[in-house]
Every structure is written in C-alpha cells, then in structure tokens.
Amino acid sequence: MTPKFDFVDWWSKEQHRGTPVVVKMENSKYSLLEIESPTKSKFEDHQNKGKQGNAKQLTWVLLLKAHKAAGCVAWVASGVMLLLAAIKTRLILGQGVAQQDKSKGKLFKAITAFLMFAVLMLCMEVGAHALSWHFTTPHWPSSIGIRDIPHAVYVGWMYSRANYIAPALQKLTNFCIGLFLIQSVDRIVLFLGCVYIKWKKIRPVPVNPSLESDDAENPDGGHPMVLVQIPMCNEREVYEQSIAAVCQLDWPQSRILIQVLDDSSDVETRFLIKGEVNKWQQKGANIKYRHRPDRTGYKAGNMKSAMQCDYVKNYEFVAIFDADFQPKPDFLKRTVPHFRDNPELALVQARWSFVNTDENLLTRLQNINLSFHFEVEQQVNGAFINFFGFNGTAGVWRIKALEESGGWLERTTVEDMDIAVRAHLQGWKFIFLNDVRCLCEVPESYEAYRKQQHRWHSGPMQLFRLCLPDIIRAKITWMKKANMIFLFFLLRKLILPFYSFTLFCIILPMTMFVPEATLPIWVVCYIPALMSILNVLPSPKSFPFLVPYLLFENTMSVTKFNAMISGLFQLSSAHEWVVTKKTGRASEGELLNMEKLAAKPASAIDRAMSESNIDALKTNNATMKPLLPPSVQNPTELKKKKNRLYRKELALAFLLLTASARSLLSAQGVHFYFLLFQGITFLVVGLDLIGEQVS
16 A cells, blocks of 8 residues: 655644844844744744745845845955055055165066067957967968068967977976975974974973072072174064063073163264163163174174174073064073083074064965974974074074184175074084074065065075085085085075066966967966965965965066076175164053063163053153254154156056956966966065055
8 A cells, every 4th residue: 555645744744943043234224033943833834934935044044145246346446546546656656665776686677578479469369369370280381471470470470480480499397396295295294294293292301491590699600601693684663572581581680691782873863872882871771882884795794893893702501682673581591501401502592573574465374384394394393404594683692603614704794594594514513492482573574674685595596606616515414414405505595586576577477378388277376375374374364365365476586596597696686685674563562561661770861761551651751852953953844755667567467467367268268367467466566565554
C-alpha cells in the first residue's frame, strides 16, 4: 500500500514562528527588528505571512548591501577625484610644486624612450585591430604597392617581433623568474627559521646576568665602563628627547659617559643642543658636548673622531643611539650582561620600535618592511649564524672588537654594515635581542624615505666592491664566506632590486607589446601575493594594507635599482649623505615623562622644562626665552609645504597604464588589473601623494 504524505497536515501540526532577524544600517535612519511571530493554525496564513516577512527581510538586506556598495563607490570616486585634482594642480598647472632638478639621469631617459615606443606600439596595435590586421604566422607580402606600405610595415614589425625580439625577451624573462624564485625560497627559509625560533622559544640568555660587585667598598664595580654616543646633525626636532632618554639610563653615574657628537652647521641648533647638555650636567649627568667644524666622513668620521679622545680610553663598551632614538632606562641592564663570560661577543643589537607608524600610509608600509627585517631577518641570522648587519643605532659594541676590526671607516655611506662585516671576518659574534626595543621614528615624507633608501641600497654595493677581496682571503669557514657573498650581498642587496625593477617595471609591460614572450600568471600574482603575506605576518595589524604594500614595494624598486647601480659602478650619487628628516612627534610627551622621573633639585635652566604637563611646558617657555639668542626667540613662520614631482615614477606610471590599455586587446585579465593598479600606484607616488595624512 502506497503511503500518503500529507504535507499540509504535517506542517499544520508544527508551531510556526518567524525567523528572528536583526538588520541594521550604519549611518542611516532606517532599521528593522523582527521578532518571533505568534503561532498560526492555518497553513495558508502562515505561508502568506512567511512570504511577506521574507520579502521584507530581503528588501532590507538588499538596501543594506546597496548602502555599502554606494559607500564603496563614493570612497573610490573621492580617491579618483583627489588623484585627478592632484594631476591638474601639480602636473598640469604646476601649483604647489617645489623647484625641480633640471638634470635628467640616464635611467629616466631610458624609461621615457620606452614610454614613447609603447605609445607608438599601442597606436599601431589599435589601428591594426581596427583594420583586422591579425596574423598568427606573419609572412612577407609578395609585392608592395604605395597603399600597402602601412600594411607591410606592420607585417615587418610582426615578423621581427616574433623571430628576434620575443626569443631574447623570453630568455631575459626566464632569467629574472629564476632569480625571483631563488629570492622567494630564501624569504621562505628565513620565515620558517623564525617560526622554529618561536616554536622552540629560542632567545639569547646571558651566561652571568648579575651586575653585583663582591667588593663592599666599590658596590658599582660590577658594572662595566660604558660610553654612550649620540651622533646628530641639524636635528633640532629630536635632540631633547634623545638626550633626556639617554641621561635617564639606569646605570651608575661613575661608570657611564655620554657624548653628544654634534655635526650641526646651524648655529641656533648648536646653541640649543649645548644648552640641553648643560642642563643635564647641572642635574649630575656625566655628559659632554662635542662639535666638529666640518662633516668630514659624515657619521663615521664623527664617531671615529670621538673615539680618539683621551678620556674614553678606560671604557669597555660603547652604546650608540641616533638623534631620534629613545632607549628605556633598563636598556644597558638588558644588553651589557650578555658580554660577561662571552669574550667572542662583539655586538648586541636591539630592535627598533616606532612612535609614528599610524601617521600616514607611508609610515604604515614602512612598518611592515621593518617588522619583517627585525622579527625575521635579524633574529634568524643572529640565532643561527651569529652574524647580521649592524643597524647603526640601538646597539652596544665591545670597544676591543671595534679596534681590532679597524674602527670606523669613512669609505662608504653604510659605516654600520662596514664595521659589522669586518668584525665578522675577524671571527667576532653578534647577538640580536628581539625583546629589547628602542623607540624611534620612520620618515613621514616620501622625499625623506626615498633619500634614506638610496643611501641604504647604494652603500652595500660600494662595500661589496671593497670587501670582496677581504672576504675571499679571510680565515673563516667557506660556509660563512658563501653566506656573506651570495646571500648577504648578492641575493639580498643586488639581485632583489634588480629583478624587482626589471621583472615588474620593464619585462611585464614589454610582454604586452610582444605577446610571443609570456610572463606566467603565478609570477605576476600568486608568488608576489604569498611573499607579501609572509612579510605582513610579523605585523598582523597591517593586513588591511597587504595590496598597497605589494604595489608600493614594486614602486620603490625604481629607487633601489637606481641606488644599487650607483653604488656598484661608483657613480656620483653613491656618496651622497642626506640626514633623514625627523619630526620629533613624541618629543614633548616623552620629554615630560622623563623630566618627571628625574627627581633632582632644579636650577634656573632646569625650570625651563615643565615636570607636570604640556600646559606647564608652554607656560615655562617664557622662562626659557632669555637663555636663547634673539633669532631663536622670534622664529620665523614655517613655510608652506611644497610637493615634488618624481619624473622616473611618473614616466613609469604612464608606461604601465599604456601597457594596461594594450593588455585589453589581448584579453589578459590579471595582467590588466596588475598593470592598472601598479600604474596608479606609480602615479600616486610620482605626484608625492603617498605621504598624505590618512586616518
């Protein structure tokens, strides 16, 4: 007997309630709150009410999605309007643009020539597409008439492109892909090493952490003699916070000496720095002010000159802090004990921590890079091979290691990496402390960041030329030599900027105009995305900036490639040293806290700084005025900020946008989007918009 299924009776026996739904719309006057409906006895009523409820819910959900979509469109539209307005005011009208350097480098001329060629090819391809001139295997025509000349030129270009240009371009592409894969493997190995360190909880531990002395008459005898150096040059914005932080270090005053090494050329800045030093001297700090009449050798020459003073010969260690660094009071107590019972240790490097990472988009992207550098590169190299590049600041050196390695040399713009390499060749070991952090700043303007990166990427190539014979002759294992030559210098300092610029800024747009040479989609999209994810993992809060980070790193490859070539071939720009501009954004707050900690009798100079709050600081400015020269008492108003135009970035922006237009003819979706967004990123950077404030 066939069973009967009475769905009406089945449903009518159940209690039917509406689905509880809460729909809210942000920034809207409308909202919907539906609670459970009463029980219905008839199926028809329930069905009708259910349909009405579902329709209402669907309507509100659609409205909510439409609201979000409209907000997204409005945000994109505002960004596009901002970009167009910047193009009009800065690029076309030239308003608010700083004076540009008239000289044009060879790289800019090469990019401009490539851009003109790309525009010509785009016009030719569009014309050929309109006339249906498409050939899978081009052949020369049997006869050529006057009307056939354009067609013959196009066929000749197709023939030359397929038989001569494409094979050479494909070989260069494959070569760069190989370098890209090698560098990606290195990046993955470093990341796995960091994971292993976290999993095993590996961290340097001092053999004898105690600093207590057994001599009752000399209780501070267990603390070694430490020299602290603060090199600076015209850094008026940050000198107070740096000097105040170093003077608050928890170390016996009889066992520490602070040197303020001032290379400032500005008379007012020198007066202010010297006044700050005098203030802390009256508080009892063992601090000295030293000024050089010229900047011979820049930072290396400054520290080399300071180490030749007679009064520093009895000191065993030297701690170095740049002008914007603010060490915590326990910095020396957490770093110096590692040297005890470890005679082979030359350097203890601390990690940087930044006070202005959320200032704008540029600072956020820098935080991603530097977090990976310290968390992964420095920590892994320090844990497994006891060698890494000295960061130039926030580190403590054994003075004996400095002297045996030749001391500070003025031959490159990366004196920190230079001394680290020479010390490693002498057999000295390094330690990186990831849990000891020192506050500092990152550049907030693209101009300052660009100059910093130029110095950081041209200097290593200068150093590589100078150190290669010494590395080969050094009495260290062949594994250490291979690591220093192939990984430390070639792969991470030369190959990385080379393939980044060549692959994504030259080869990728060329493959759009020479489609016979192909660049796989996994090279354009998947592998770079994976590498970017690995870079962002040490700073998880930066995940929303993953895509901008990927595009910006490709944009910076122009500056890094240019700097690498400059240093490798000893061009004039390789020896440029421009002090990175600081803002001193945290100077008032940090300084007030440090002043509050310094519970000592205040003199007339001491009272120039408030020990309570910012209002008191502003009030006491009247007390400070008589101590300043007249020119400082009446400072001139700050000039309005002027933006710069970066020609190489703008030329590459138009080149990539032209290539994205050509990719539409080839129906290459991923390539089109990558070229489009990368071109827009170059345009934003070229117009000096990357450092604008963002919330």
